Amino acid sequence: MNKDFTYYNPTRVHFGKKSLDRLAGELADYGTTVLLMYGKGSVKKLGLYDKVIEILAAAGKTVVELPGIKSNPTYDQLLEGCRLVRDNKVDLILAVGGGSVIDCAKGVSVSAYAEGDPWERYWVNFEKVNNPIVPVGAVLTMAGTASEMNGGSVITNEAKMIKGGRVFPSVVNPKFSILNPEYTFTVPKEQMVSGIFDTMSHLMEQYFSGTDDNTTDYLIEGIMDSLIHSSRIALGAPTDYEARSNIMWCATLGLNTITGLSKDQDWEIHMIEHQVGAYTDCPHGAGLAVVSVPYYRYICQYGLDKFVRFARKVWGVDTSKLDAHAAASAGIDKLAGFISELGLPTTLRELGATEEMLPLIANSTVLTGGYKKLTAEEVLTILKTAY
Numbered sequence: 001m002n003k004d005f006t007y008y009n010p011t012r013v014h015f016g017k018k019s020l021d022r023l024a025g026e027l028a029d030y031g032t033t034v035l036l037m038y039g040k041g042s043v044k045k046l047g048l049y050d051k052v053i054e055i056l057a058a059a060g061k062t063v064v065e066l067p068g069i070k071s072n073p074t075y076d077q078l079l080e081g082c083r084l085v086r087d088n089k090v091d092l093i094l095a096v097g098g099g100s101v102i103d104c105a106k107g108v109s110v111s112a113y114a115e116g117d118p119w120e121r122y123w124v125n126f127e128k129v130n131n132p133i134v135p136v137g138a139v140l141t142m143a144g145t146a147s148e149m150n151g152g153s154v155i156t157n158e159a160k161m162i163k164g165g166r167v168f169p170s171v172v173n174p175k176f177s178i179l180n181p182e183y184t185f186t187v188p189k190e191q192m193v194s195g196i197f198d199t200m201s202h203l204m205e206q207y208f209s210g211t212d213d214n215t216t217d218y219l220i221e222g223i224m225d226s227l228i229h230s231s232r233i234a235l236g237a238p239t240d241y242e243a244r245s246n247i248m249w250c251a252t253l254g255l256n257t258i259t260g261l262s263k264d265q266d267w268e269i270h271m272i273e274h275q276v277g278a279y280t281d282c283p284h285g286a287g288l289a290v291v292s293v294p295y296y297r298y299i300c301q302y303g304l305d306k307f308v309r310f311a312r313k314v315w316g317v318d319t320s321k322l323d324a325h326a327a328a329s330a331g332i333d334k335l336a337g338f339i340s341e342l343g344l345p346t347t348l349r350e351l352g353a354t355e356e357m358l359p360l361i362a363n364s365t366v367l368t369g370g371y372k373k374l375t376a377e378e379v380l381t382i383l384k385t386a387y
Contacts, residue, residue, distance in 0.1 A: 031091025073104035081108035099145025123164035144195025146255030148177035163274035181245035194285030209264035209370035266370030289344040294385040303371035
């Protein structure tokens with residue numbers, strides 16, 4: 001553990017079959033008016049909407065609604081949420097849905113009382129938030145993003161064709177999050193596996209960096225092992241509570257910041273996928289799956305020891321008779337096999353990308369980098385391989 005760190009996570013998590021029973025107690029801490037944000041109707045099909053409304057009514061809350069949050073929430077939706085917060089003097093934003101709804105809620109939280117253009121201030125210039133913040137609570141229905149326990153907010157600015165991500169200070173974290181694995185049972189398979197790979201990608205983005213003997217790497221390996229094991233069970237038995245609860249908790253741990261402690265981290269796959277998503281509106285986890293294998297094949301030589309360890313410890317590859325390059329490649333092969341096992345797409349064409357989009361995506365990608373910071377030309381090479 002070579003890097004100093006301070007760890008603090010203010011989100012209170014209620015986990016389990018009866019976790020929604022804790023919502024009433026949480027509501028007591030926040031004023032009279034609640035902005036209820038949710039997606040395109042799954043919470044109503046699930047019956048969760050009616051339960052939440054009943055709890056809000058019993059708590060004496062005035063409810064303002066913002067439905068229809070997209071899987072890639074837009075800046076226009078964020079601005080509409082800001083208007084509702086100001087016009088109704090909202091005391092709490094309650095996000096009921098997956099990570100996209102929670103991301104948008106956090107974006108509204110920091111933007112509603114911002115002076116000037118929040119997009120330019122907070123998602124482009126990454127300014128410090130110096131305006132009042134509206135507290136957020138969450139009821140999670142899809143596992144994958146860990147937005148329920150972090151300060152991240154990914155928003156798509158459709159006018160600018162940019163999908164921008166920002167991690168805000170921990171004060172923006174949801175104050176409380178309710179996680180009932182049963183709410184994920186009715187999520188379509190495509191969304192379930194997208195969330196699984198989103199979790200896997202979060203773990204890998206943090207894992208593939210650094211060369212020290214870092215305790216965090218051992219934690220990540222354990223979570224990956226649990227995620228892979230439980231995912232295989234859930235593929236055959238989607239309502240297996242133990243498997244789905246393990247997946248949900250793996251997702252939360254995967255990006256609640258504990259798995260990034262003392263790590264440089266990478267995040268270049270996410271930066272590339274964000275722009276793939278901006279141009280194709282593809283599911284986030286599906287985009288990550290397509291980009292990951294060609295990206296890792298390209299950069300593994302720069303972090304060879306860790307890729308050999310990944311093959312051995314995560315996938316059980318016998319590396320004893322393989323040279324480092326062959327061992328690293330074998331691990332990436334196993335990752336590719338897992339992607340196929342999940343039934344995720346493996347090419348950009350399947351996501352709706354065209355050849356004409358590739359240079360636009362490459363040139364608009366914000367470059368970060370762990371073992372290697374790519375150039376736009378290198379990003380384009382990876383995209384062409386993924387196409």
